[in-house]
Amino acid sequence: xxxxxxxxxxxxxLGLVAALAFGxxxxxxxxxxxxxxxxxxxxxxxxxxxxxxxxxxxLPRALAAxxxxxxxxxxxxxxxxxLRNPLADPYVLGVSGGAAVGALxxxxxxxxxxxxxxxxxxxxxxxxxxxxxxxxxxxxxxxTRLLLTxxxxxxxxxxxxxxxxxLAPDGRLRSMLFWLMGDLGYAEHPxxxxxxxxxxxxxxxxxxxxxxxxxxxxxxxxxxGVAVEPLTLAIYALxxxxTAVAVTxxxxxxxxxLVVPHLMRQWQGAxxxxxxxxxxxxxxxxxxxxxxxxxxxxxxxxxxxxxVTAALGVPLFLFLLxxxxxxx
Amino acid sequence: xxxxxxxxxxTVVVGGKRVCAALDGEVRAGEFVAVLxxxxxxxxxxxxxxxxxxxxxxxxxxxxxxxxxxxxxxRVAQRLGLMMQHHDDAFPATVLETALIGRHPHIGFxxxxxxxxxxxxxxxxxxxxxxxxxxxxxxxxxxxxxRRLAAATVMVQDPQVFLLDEPTDGLDPRHAAQSxxxxxxxxxxxxxxxxxxxxxxEASRVADRVLLLFGDGQTLLGPAAEVLEAGLLERLYxxxxxxxxxxxxxxxxxx
Numbered sequence: 001x002x003x004x005x006x007x008x009x010x011x012x013x014l015g016l017v018a019a020l021a022f023g024x025x026x027x028x029x030x031x032x033x034x035x036x037x038x039x040x041x042x043x044x045x046x047x048x049x050x051x052x053x054x055x056x057x058x059l060p061r062a063l064a065a066x067x068x069x070x071x072x073x074x075x076x077x078x079x080x081x082x083l084r085n086p087l088a089d090p091y092v093l094g095v096s097g098g099a100a101v102g103a104l105x106x107x108x109x110x111x112x113x114x115x116x117x118x119x120x121x122x123x124x125x126x127x128x129x130x131x132x133x134x135x136x137x138x139x140x141x142x143x144t145r146l147l148l149t150x151x152x153x154x155x156x157x158x159x160x161x162x163x164x165x166x167l168a169p170d171g172r173l174r175s176m177l178f179w180l181m182g183d184l185g186y187a188e189h190p191x192x193x194x195x196x197x198x199x200x201x202x203x204x205x206x207x208x209x210x211x212x213x214x215x216x217x218x219x220x221x222x223x224x225g226v227a228v229e230p231l232t233l234a235i236y237a238l239x240x241x242x243t244a245v246a247v248t249x250x251x252x253x254x255x256x257x258l259v260v261p262h263l264m265r266q267w268q269g270a271x272x273x274x275x276x277x278x279x280x281x282x283x284x285x286x287x288x289x290x291x292x293x294x295x296x297x298x299x300x301x302x303x304x305x306x307x308v309t310a311a312l313g314v315p316l317f318l319f320l321l322x323x324x325x326x327x328x
Numbered sequence: 329x330x331x332x333x334x335x336x337x338x339t340v341v342v343g344g345k346r347v348c349a350a351l352d353g354e355v356r357a358g359e360f361v362a363v364l365x366x367x368x369x370x371x372x373x374x375x376x377x378x379x380x381x382x383x384x385x386x387x388x389x390x391x392x393x394x395x396x397x398x399x400x401x402x403r404v405a406q407r408l409g410l411m412m413q414h415h416d417d418a419f420p421a422t423v424l425e426t427a428l429i430g431r432h433p434h435i436g437f438x439x440x441x442x443x444x445x446x447x448x449x450x451x452x453x454x455x456x457x458x459x460x461x462x463x464x465x466x467x468x469x470x471x472x473x474x475r476r477l478a479a480a481t482v483m484v485q486d487p488q489v490f491l492l493d494e495p496t497d498g499l500d501p502r503h504a505a506q507s508x509x510x511x512x513x514x515x516x517x518x519x520x521x522x523x524x525x526x527x528x529x530e531a532s533r534v535a536d537r538v539l540l541l542f543g544d545g546q547t548l549l550g551p552a553a554e555v556l557e558a559g560l561l562e563r564l565y566x567x568x569x570x571x572x573x574x575x576x577x578x579x580x581x582x583x
Binding site for chain 2 (some may be wrong): 003004080084085086206209210212213215216217219220222223224225226227264266269270271273
């Protein structure tokens with residue numbers, strides 16, 4: 001039986017995991033720093049070179065990884081309730097496709113980081129509005145309709161992306177491909193991203209119990225006193241915004257938004273009062289650890305973090321899916 | 329005593345077909361009303377309209393005198409509970425968690441369920457023979473057990489007016505009788521109960537009054553003893569019926 005006490009215990013445990021992931025991310029990289037030196041750098045008593053490496057390079061990157069992972073997991077939970085489908089992920093409604101078209105066009109034209117970010121964000125929002133408008137056009141606003149519209153729009157974006165890649169100059173293809181696979185090398189505003197994550201979670205949490213009811217279907221939720229339309233709209237907007245910010249900072253990083261909510265549900269059930277903050281912590285921890293690995297395994301080469309999340313996510317997901325009897 | 333639920337000149341249309349036309353009806357505290365009609369006559373549509381889930385073509389539904397349209401959904405859910413025919417269990421949940429969902433309209437924005445809420449849920453589960461099922465996953469239940477869980481959930485909601493859509497669907501005879509008896513007891517304790525049924529004999533066993541939906545917009549609402557008679561029911565279902573008196577009750581058999 002879920003209660004506030006268990007929620008606290010679960011969140012404390014996940015907080016500890018996130019802290020460990022953070023420690024690893026600060027210590028790992030092309031040069032492995034021992035934990036004592038990491039602590040020294042953070043408290044300002046360390047060797048100046050190590051301090052510069054950790055505080056100026058690794059810390060912002062770890063913060064960005066945590067924020068993006070948290071945003072993706074949060075968006076995943078919200079999209080899954082919205083579409084009443086545990087297979088939905090933050091990108092299912094074409095958000096990442098729109099962002100990718102914006103970002104890749106900027107990269108192909110050789111525009112700067114700021115323009116790439118701005119256009120990715122605009123692309124994500126444009127895709128969101130397009131899917132919503134098309135799905136809503138005839139009044140019927142069912143999860144299936146929304147899902148189908150999103151999938152079709154995403155296919156359209158994929159075609160545009162292919163077109164862009166075919167036409168792009170060779171020298172820029174590499175950065176475009178990295179962006180498509182998810183790469184935190186572009187994350188420029190870790191603290192702002194973290195603030196967005198905090199605000200998004202704070203906005204979603206008060207509605208956690210209403211989400212529990214909504215998860216049982218819109219008619220049942222309405223019968224139990226939930227104002228379904230405003231709530232769905234708010235979830236849609238929040239999830240899209242969280243995804244847009246995450247994609248803008250990290251490109252299209254797969255699996256976090258799908259795997260993390262799923263694992264949390266298997267572990268603690270589908271009570272959103274635990275699921276929302278739990279998924280944020282777990283998603284943040286997962287991406288922080290994955291990015292640390294991406295920077296380390298092939299050092300001095302950096303892998304796109306999306307490669308690592310998929311490498312971790314695919315076997316983990318299949319293993320857990322086969323271990324449990326329950327279909328979801 | 330005034331009506332807990334009333335319809336005023338209520339016309340309900342679904343898919344271009346009339347379910348009822350200018351229906352005036354009332355359900356008072358202590359009453360148990362059965363809604364009968366052939367498949368597709370609009371029993372579910374009518375219940376959903378009475379619950380405010382869909383708008384009527386014209387007319388109004390009054391909940392304890394207030395127009396349903398003007399009340400916030402949460403206030404409605406505190407006073408009116410709907411047990412639906414289908415359940416969408418897209419995500420994992422235990423039986424106890426599912427029953428506790430019924431407390432939602434009574435719990436404040438930021439609050440968790442209290443010990444009292446949990447006690448109510450356990451009591452309701454026991455009333456439908458689901459004691460000991462608390463920690464079972466909902467997707468491991470049989471169809472009949474899932475129906476009983478839905479019945480327990482609406483009981484946990486504790487409204488003044490119960491709208492139940494085929495609560496005995498898929499239940500074995502013992503549990504069907506138990507479910508109807510539980511809701512009959514709630515009516516006797518001063519609640520109002522409206523139940524869509526497909527079994528005439530269940531209606532004859534528990535209902536005070538019966539509403540017939542003929543499927544062409546015609547309706548008939550009256551005391552069970554008057555409405556449940558072979559001629560009317562033959563017209564309702566379009567098959568020949570035999571009425572048998574047994575144990576002070578009328579039973580109907582297809583001839």
